[in-house]
Amino acid sequence: MISKQNKGPKSLIAHRLLTWLRLSNQPLVKVYRGYGNDKVLSINGHVLRRSALPRTNYRDNKLINLLAVMRLFLVKPYPNTRVRLSCAGQTAEVFADENGFFQCDLPLPAPLSPGWHPVRAELLSQTLPTETVLGTGEGKVLIPAPTTFACISDIDDTFLVSHSATIAKRLLVLLTENAHSRDPFDGVVAHYQLLAQADSGPATNPFFYVSSSEWNLYDYILEFSEQNGLPDGVYLLSKLKQFHQLLQTGKTKHHTKFDRIKRILETYPDMRFILLGDDSQQDPVIYSSVVQQFCHQISCVYIRRIKPANRAATEALIGQIEAAGVPCCYFTHSEEAHQHSIRAGLVAS
Structure with a gap:
């Protein structure tokens, strides 16, 4: 010293x-x-x-x-x-x-x-x-153990309430709350836990959390996930930012997110996946592209409805996903996604 x-x-x-x-x-x-x-x-x-x-x-x-x-x-x-x-x-x-x-x-x-x-x-x-x-x-x-499927989930406004569509609201929540005071969406943890445990025997279906949030927030997000009982998993975030870039948090070139998802799918070519995201940014575009390239590996796509202005564009992309033979659920409340998973035979009722 x-x-x-x-x-x-x-x-x-x-x-x-x-x-x-x-x-x-x-x-x-x-x-x-x-x-x-x-x-x-x-x-x-x-x-x-x-x-x-x-x-x-x-x-x-x-x-x-x-x-x-x-x-x-x-x-x-x-x-x-x-x-x-x-x-x-x-x-x-x-x-x-x-x-x-x-x-x-x-x-x-x-x-x-x-x-x-x-x-x-x-x-x-x-x-x-x-x-x-x-x-x-x-x-x-x-x-991962050999299981029925794996899940790839976005983070902000998919399970963590973040207001990503409005930068001022996103910054206010990020800067004034902490990993213990932030909220998940109602019902999302129960849905994710069911997906993790569904028909997987003694193991659990693996989760990969892929986000445009920066690596700076890795421990913050991990603490939030553990505090709220989300399934254990791998976290793949975006490029580290410096202090002068703090106001740009969450603004990352979204093609890198596609690349991270592609790498996961290529690592496990014999595994099927469920994709979970929201319509506040680019998840529908990214997931549609994923389905076009890896249709045989995708079992279902879930998109949370967050931004009304994006509804028409998202529904058009969902049409492309469903046309490729992949079921999709565009939902407002997690209970809708839960019920869809039951009807699709992904989880038990």
Whole structure:
């Protein structure tokens, strides 16, 4: 630890500010939940120079909530760094990109058992004469069990009330609420739990949560999901943003979301999927494209009705999805989706 007498006034102020904001300047490897099949594991994460310490207090105080979200966007990537990843006895090294993001396809010599498997990551020095570990991180990767189907779900305004169609409302909720005070839609958790448990035997049908929300909000979303009892799953979010981009939260090029979904479907070519989203942004367009390319893998599409102005365009896209032979439910209340799942034979009554 650096003693105070060795710090200049500016360094002391910066140190105190970081401490007050619960930010750390220790290098960190953030490993997100990954997924794999019998041949390869897909692992991704960020290397950070500055990171937010985990939130432990969820008092419903708007100022504290504001500061807590702001610090998630005060993170600082550690670009172009070397990371060693280890899982199930296999090791690989990758380089983070200019945004500190890394993605690794780790080959498997033999299939792993279904379930979650731990991942360890090490940030390796590239300048010191001997190999030095500058920071570490831990995560886990999912090998799905053979089940009836899997689910790919959006997050904002699909199960988490977010007001994504109106940026002012979205920011107000995001900046003044916290992961414990935010609300899911009525009935959505029960519907998702039924989908997870439907005809899956001792295992559960896997969930993949694919969103345009930034990686900055990963822990926030994970805490919300666990707090509300949503099915455990893999979270695939969007490009990390910096503080000056905070007002642009949720605004991401949506083709990257299609690419993430495509990658999941290609990883499990023999698995069937249910897609869940909403009409506030681009889910109907994306899901229609997914159905056109992967019709044989899609069992059903669910779209929550959020934005009245998008209804006509969404109904036209739903017509394309149904014309391809894939059932679709365009609903306002989760109970409608639940009843549709019963009629479609996806869940028990």
